[in-house]
Amino acid sequence: MPAQPQPPHPAIPNLEARSAPVGAVPHRDRVMWWSPGSLRFARSRRGGAPTVLPASAPNDGLKFGIAAPHRRSRTPACLAALLLGLVAPVTQAEQVIRFAPLPEEDTKIVHEQFQGLADYLQEETGLSIRWVRLRDYADIVEQFRAGDIDLAYLGPLPYVILARDHAPTRPLCCFRDADGAAAYTCSLVVYGGSGLTLDRLKGVRFGLTQPYSTCGYLAASRMLATVGLSLTGDGNSFRYAGSHSEAALGVVQGRYDVAGIKTAIAGRYQHMDLDVIATSPAYPGFNLVANAATLDAATIERLQTALLRLDPKARPGLAERMKGWGNPVRHGTVPPNECDYSGVAGDLADLPWPIPAGRP
Numbered sequence: 001m002p003a004q005p006q007p008p009h010p011a012i013p014n015l016e017a018r019s020a021p022v023g024a025v026p027h028r029d030r031v032m033w034w035s036p037g038s039l040r041f042a043r044s045r046r047g048g049a050p051t052v053l054p055a056s057a058p059n060d061g062l063k064f065g066i067a068a069p070h071r072r073s074r075t076p077a078c079l080a081a082l083l084l085g086l087v088a089p090v091t092q093a094e095q096v097i098r099f100a101p102l103p104e105e106d107t108k109i110v111h112e113q114f115q116g117l118a119d120y121l122q123e124e125t126g127l128s129i130r131w132v133r134l135r136d137y138a139d140i141v142e143q144f145r146a147g148d149i150d151l152a153y154l155g156p157l158p159y160v161i162l163a164r165d166h167a168p169t170r171p172l173c174c175f176r177d178a179d180g181a182a183a184y185t186c187s188l189v190v191y192g193g194s195g196l197t198l199d200r201l202k203g204v205r206f207g208l209t210q211p212y213s214t215c216g217y218l219a220a221s222r223m224l225a226t227v228g229l230s231l232t233g234d235g236n237s238f239r240y241a242g243s244h245s246e247a248a249l250g251v252v253q254g255r256y257d258v259a260g261i262k263t264a265i266a267g268r269y270q271h272m273d274l275d276v277i278a279t280s281p282a283y284p285g286f287n288l289v290a291n292a293a294t295l296d297a298a299t300i301e302r303l304q305t306a307l308l309r310l311d312p313k314a315r316p317g318l319a320e321r322m323k324g325w326g327n328p329v330r331h332g333t334v335p336p337n338e339c340d341y342s343g344v345a346g347d348l349a350d351l352p353w354p355i356p357a358g359r360p
Contacts, residue, residue, distance in 0.1 A: 094128065096127070097121075097151050098150045099130065100140045100151070102137060102140065103136075103242075104244050105243050113326020113328055114153070116325035118131070121303065124302075136210065137213060141158055145165060147291070150290065155213065155215075156283045156285075156341055157216075157348065164345070171287045172308075174338060175285050175333055178264065182285035182333075184262060184282065184285060185263045185280050187262075187276045188260055188278040189266050189274045189277070190258050191274065192274065192275050198226075198229075201236065202236065206256060207246075209260065211355040215260050215261055215262050216260060218348070219283075222281075222347065223280055240357075241259070245265065247259040247260065248265065263279055264327065284340055288303075312330075
């Protein structure tokens with residue numbers, strides 16, 4: 001069945017939905033396929049360059065597998081039957097979900113924070129979770145669009161960018177913060193005793209997380225704008241540290257005068273004499289998004305059902321288990337329609353695009 005155009009996500013009314021093909025075609029001995037942009041490709045088991053599939057090529061419902069070549073076999077019937085068993089399409093229980101969490105902190109910390117959630121999803125759905133470890137937010141967005149990621153943990157800004165550019169993006173849930181709200185804030189932090197305040201941030205060095213980080217260029221620009229200042233003016237300069245923790249440590253080590261980071265992470269560095277001098281308005285919570293270009297509807301529904309069961313108050317037994325999970329995911333979930341990202345989409349429209357690179 002040909003792909004149908006996807007409607008825009010209701011929480012982001014001004015984002016244009018773009019028709020994107022979905023599905024994969026196990027055509028003869030082609031064993032790898034994906035659908036970036038408006039084209040579908042397949043690569044032969046024997047290697048070589050990918051070939052473009054014609055628009056008329058049939059779909060098989062997005063199920064990954066290997067189709068045997070259509071040629072006469074000299075193999076005895078009993079051996080052929082055995083071989084067919086070895087190359088049968090992957091069953092639902094064996095399906096691998098490629099999961100990429102946003103690298104807000106050091107890779108080891110990120111793994112510790114999400115391992116409990118990954119184990120839970122495997123047990124509840126029967127799916128196998130395979131980690132995709134990337135250090136750059138933009139790489140997660142790009143690989144998701146290219147069909148190399150099935151499931152991603154994203155903040156508001158990278159989610160809005162992805163939803164704008166990739167119609168088959170399906171939010172499954174939003175995560176609650178420690179206070180129970182599916183929202184969080186960003187902060188500007190300085191070293192204690194520096195004498196810096198928000199209205200005195202002129203001629204200073206900013207350490208930001210990454211261009212696609214909500215607490216990076218976007219939030220820092222918005223906080224400065226409230227006092228008539230700018231990241232790219234007033235003698236200021238900025239660099240991207242790579243993560244929230246690296247930006248905070250950069251202030252402690254004297255590489256930056258100010259850092260823009262998640263408020264919850266800033267609290268963990270107070271013992272290092274970091275002071276919060278400004279806090280942003282609340283942004284909608286982080287979410288888990290599925291790729292409808294690589295996962296079928298039934299698989300997406302199984303994942304979402306498991307995620308929306310994460311309510312520590314309603315399920316005391318599960319709450320005890322979730323205490324051992326990382327702070328970003330241990331407080332439970334809400335349905336995606338309870339997180340309104342339209343404000344972030346509006347902020348993104350006001351930013352220069354592409355988001356500026358750091359200045360020395």
